[in-house]
Amino acid sequence: MIETQSWRHLCTLLKLAEMGAHRRTAKISTEYLARKLGISQQSASRHLIELDRKGWIKRTTTHEGCLIRITEAGVAELKKLYSNMRFLMEAAYPPSVTIEGIVFSGLGEGAYYVTRDPYRRQFIEKLGFDPYPGTLNLKLVTEYDVKTRSELEGYPAIEIEGFTNESRTFGPVKCYPAIIENRVKGALISAIRSHYDASVVEIIAPVCLRKHLTLKDGHKVKVEILTTP
Amino acid sequence: MIETQSWRHLCTLLKLAEMGAHRRTAKISTEYLARKLGISQQSASRHLIELDRKGWIKRTTTHEGCLIRITEAGVAELKKLYSNMRFLMEAAYPPSVTIEGIVFSGLGEGAYYVTRDPYRRQFIEKLGFDPYPGTLNLKLVTEYDVKTRSELEGYPAIEIEGFTNESRTFGPVKCYPAIIENRVKGALISAIRSHYDASVVEIIAPVCLRKHLTLKDGHKVKVEILTTP
């Protein structure tokens, strides 16, 4: 989110802001800034030169110290970091989690459920794609993946309503938008079939994932689940 | 506020938090972290070791990556930075401003005003000290200092009410708690005497500043004004 090279400059900028330079032109000597940063006067001087070159501060050097004002661009950098942190500290759940599982073949009922029209229409409406008729089954093999998947239950999901037709009842389904193998947008769906345990997940996508990603049974697949729908 | 040496670690910690490691144990390979930070895998590895040693993260290395969880101490560091930034970005005025002025002798009326009982009782009650009978006059010589002083008008001040006695009316006074020469707590007072212009300020303190700081006319004095009373 923020380039590493910028960090050192961001620190200095933050300290300048603590001295009020983001609201008003502040008179700050390099020696004073250096003391506040715990570095040498020479380094502080260099930092200021670099920040100026970068356009993050506007500076006038006088024989009594520097008159420093953080520019719009500089303030924008600080705000970026701030809103980033605010999101981080105040969000109740992470923006995304990643799990890995091993491809295996189910009994093929996935296709049956996914293509039931009441489900399908909701997938199109709420997920934004018409799912390929079939699900990709993944077996979660590590304790970490199973735990991560179970934590998903606490996060907000896209709810697909259940329905009843002449012969039987189809339960509600929770969907989590996901990115499969960093490339394909799809969704993790839960509870279509309750007879699989917590160590199994099913993935749908607008395309046939097996073909599209040339997957075979036993392959390991990475799924990044987006928790902010 | 934050030691310079910590900043590099704080960056890495922040990135780990972005991956959710402040809420849950996250599986993060050094190579992945390195890519996100824009550094080498070796450096990321070293950073993790150092964060672990520092007690900011708890780590288990496996052959599939590291299981990383930010500790209480680590989260505390992030929160410290966050609240620091929040204060910075959301406050309407800086926590303190510093001005410098040259000592000069007034006509001695400062003592008269400061010792009027209705004023004096309010100084004791609202500023927490009994002012030395007399004011230190400072002439602001740079444009910067005059401008800074004028900005003070917009900040919240301690209000001393005016009063009327048998002979005349004494106007209200605004006070700003201040630290003089980094050592003595006092206050900048405004509008006791309106015939001085904006380039003059008067300082009161519980002690005689001229004696206490061995000041003479022409000496330069630094006053840090606290804007959060």
Add this chain to the structure above:
DNA sequence: ATTACTACTAAACGAGTAC
């Protein structure tokens, strides 16, 4: 007083590689 240059030192980094 200041700022900031040059020359040098210390620290961080990353390539190669062992495990």
Add this chain to the structure above:
DNA sequence: TGTACTCGTTTAGTAGTAA
């Protein structure tokens, strides 16, 4: 795959000092 060590290189930091 992974992590993390050594070691040469690069970068950041400091001391001295000119302006």
